[in-house]
Amino acid sequence: MNPDKNLFSEDFLKSLGFPTLEVHNTFSHYDFTKPGRRVLLLGPMGSGKTEYSARVWRDAAIALSKGEKVRKLTSTGDVDRRKVFFIRSYIDGERFEDYPEDALAFRSGYIRCGDNIARIRNSFDFEKVVQDNPTVGTYIIDEASFFDERLAYVVRNLSVERGIMFIFPTLVLNFRRDIFNSTARLMLDMATDVIPLTAYCEHNDCLNDAFYTYRYYTVDGCECPALYFDPLIVVGGDREKTGSEAPNYGSRCDKHHFLPGKEYTYFILKPLAENATKGEVAPLRKELEKLNENIGASLLCENMKRSYAGNEHEEIYLNALRPSLIAEKALMYLFNEQNLVSEDLMVRLTEELGLNRAYMTKTLADNKRHVDFEQKLLF
Numbered sequence: 001m002n003p004d005k006n007l008f009s010e011d012f013l014k015s016l017g018f019p020t021l022e023v024h025n026t027f028s029h030y031d032f033t034k035p036g037r038r039v040l041l042l043g044p045m046g047s048g049k050t051e052y053s054a055r056v057w058r059d060a061a062i063a064l065s066k067g068e069k070v071r072k073l074t075s076t077g078d079v080d081r082r083k084v085f086f087i088r089s090y091i092d093g094e095r096f097e098d099y100p101e102d103a104l105a106f107r108s109g110y111i112r113c114g115d116n117i118a119r120i121r122n123s124f125d126f127e128k129v130v131q132d133n134p135t136v137g138t139y140i141i142d143e144a145s146f147f148d149e150r151l152a153y154v155v156r157n158l159s160v161e162r163g164i165m166f167i168f169p170t171l172v173l174n175f176r177r178d179i180f181n182s183t184a185r186l187m188l189d190m191a192t193d194v195i196p197l198t199a200y201c202e203h204n205d206c207l208n209d210a211f212y213t214y215r216y217y218t219v220d221g222c223e224c225p226a227l228y229f230d231p232l233i234v235v236g237g238d239r240e241k242t243g244s245e246a247p248n249y250g251s252r253c254d255k256h257h258f259l260p261g262k263e264y265t266y267f268i269l270k271p272l273a274e275n276a277t278k279g280e281v282a283p284l285r286k287e288l289e290k291l292n293e294n295i296g297a298s299l300l301c302e303n304m305k306r307s308y309a310g311n312e313h314e315e316i317y318l319n320a321l322r323p324s325l326i327a328e329k330a331l332m333y334l335f336n337e338q339n340l341v342s343e344d345l346m347v348r349l350t351e352e353l354g355l356n357r358a359y360m361t362k363t364l365a366d367n368k369r370h371v372d373f374e375q376k377l378l379f
Contacts, residue, residue, distance in 0.1 A: 030059040032074040032081040032138065035163030038155060038190055042172050043197030044213040044251040049169030050106040052197065053086070053140045056167060057104060057111055060084045060138065074137070076163025081137030086117045087126065089146040091235055091366070104140075123151040130158065140167045145184040146233075152186035175215035175249075176228060176259060199251035210251035214258070217323045218242045224319040227261035227300075227326065229269065229333035235366045244323035245359060258313060260320040264303040269330060273340035284341075285349060292327035292353055300326070328355050328363075336369050347376045 041049045063070065063082040074081045086104050102117050103110040116136070120126050126147075130136070144151060158164045168187060174180045179188075198209040215226040215234075218241065226247055234247055241248055252258075272284040290298035301321055308317040331349060334341040341349075350357060350373065357373045364371050 029062075030056045032060065032063055032165070035076045035081070035165065036159040037165045037192050038159055039165070039167045039193040039195060040172070040187060040191045041167065041169040041195050041197060044171070044173075044199055044210050045249050046202070046251045047197040047199040047210070048106075049197060050104065050142065052195070053142070053167060053169050054104055054106055054111050056138070056140065057084050057086070057113070076137070078135050079137040079162050079164055080135055081163070081165050083133075083136045084116065084138045084140060085129065085133055085136045086113050086140045086142070087129065088117070088119055088142040090119045090121050091146050091233075120147075122148050123154050126151060127154060130164075137163070138165045138167065140169065142169055144168045144170045144187055145172065145180040147183060149183050149186055152183065152190050156190045171213060173212060174232060175213050175226060175230070176262075177212055177257070181232075201253040201256055202250040203252060203256035206253060206256055208253040208255070210253050212252050212254070212257045214250045214252035214256075215247045216250070216258075217244055217247050219244060219319075219322045222319050222322060223316060224322045225258035225260055225316065227320050227329065228259055228265045229261060229330055231329060231332060231363050231367060232337065233367045234363070244325045258316055258320075260304055260308070260317045261300065263307055264300050265333075268299050268303060269334070270338060270340065273334040273338065276345070277340060281345070285352070288327045288331060288349060289353055291330060292355060295321050295326060325356060325359060327353065328360050331355070332360060332364060332367075336364060336367055343371060344376070347371070347373055 041052055043049055060082045063074065071080060071082075099105045099110050100112060102113050102115075104113050104117065116133075118125075118129050120129065126141075130139075141147075141151075141155075155166050159166060168191075170184070170187065171180055172184045172188060179185050198211060200206075201208045201210040202214075215230065217224040217226065230247070269287070272287055276284045287299055291300060295301055304318060304321065308314045311317065328350075331341065331346055335343065335346040349355070350360060361371065361373060
């Protein structure tokens with residue numbers, strides 16, 4: 001916050017005859033004069049991160065219409081920060097399938113970016129975009145946490161050496177309310193500016209500020225919160241979905257962000273896997289079998305009934321047991337995120353318990369772990 005700007009706003013309003021009142025920060029046009037800024041736009045889904053980016057794009061178009069004196073203020077060498085380029089990830093492609101290929105899309109619409117938009121897979125692709133656009137001075141990198149950690153260092157070096165400005169509309173917290181990944185942690189470390197955005201809590205009975213992204217499944221018309229060990233990345237579009245494979249997302253406040261199964265994950269599931277690494281596979285196999293075939297007899301069900309008994313939201317917490325594929329998710333979590341189950345053991349348990357290999361193959365690939373079940377089973 002710039003206190004001088006706030007004082008100017010107060011004086012200006014008094015000069016117009018306004019009575020004494022609470023004056024908030026001026027909502028200013030974007031400043032393209034400062035070289036090397038690395039700006040994080042933080043907020044849950046629906047908080048307006050991409051819409052903010054569209055506003056930057058529109059401000060840049062106005063700034064570009066100005067004369068030579070302005071160009072000198074916004075330039076470092078050949079780089080002009082009024083020239084904006086929008087970057088998004090290939091992994092997030094389904095979100096934009098109903099929009100033109102060059103659209104910077106947000107919930108209330110989109111703007112067309114022409115040639116100044118690209119999808120990339122990694123930081124090396126990004127370096128190629130920068131090389132091909134030597135005069136672009138501002139890059140908006142959507143959902144930067146989806147990319148490799150190297151991106152943070154590429155960004156830092158370009159901002160310091162060439163004065164390029166970066167804006168990152170991104171989720172730093174995942175649906176578990178943890179730091180999304182190591183890329184997100186590095187982005188926090190190297191940011192020069194942070195702009196927090198909030199949304200309304202999307203719970204029907206609430207208008208509080210929402211800071212968190214909530215993941216849930218819709219099964220038989222019921223809201224079923226994702227369990228703590230749900231896959232970290234699930235690729236999908238923005239449409240509302242039903243069933244156990246594709247989740248929905250919303251913005252929620254602390255009170256209405258339901259995250260069942262965390263105690264079970266650390267108190268029961270991980271210890272079972274740790275014992276499996278010592279050769280005691282049977283207890284883990286038994287729990288996975290119950291999660292797959294008779295979840296009411298599982299340790300997960302027992303733990304959740306005890307943990308949420310008497311809670312005002314007990315029913316919705318227990319709805320988390322309604323979706324299928326819970327055994328698959330538990331096994332992938334132990335393999336992919338915790339490295340407690342080997343690939344060979346995961347494939348063997350998947351085959352023995354008749355788990356959904358197609359779902360697991362796709363989900364693991366989305367989380368950058370490629371497992372060929374068919375090939376593994378041949379040996």
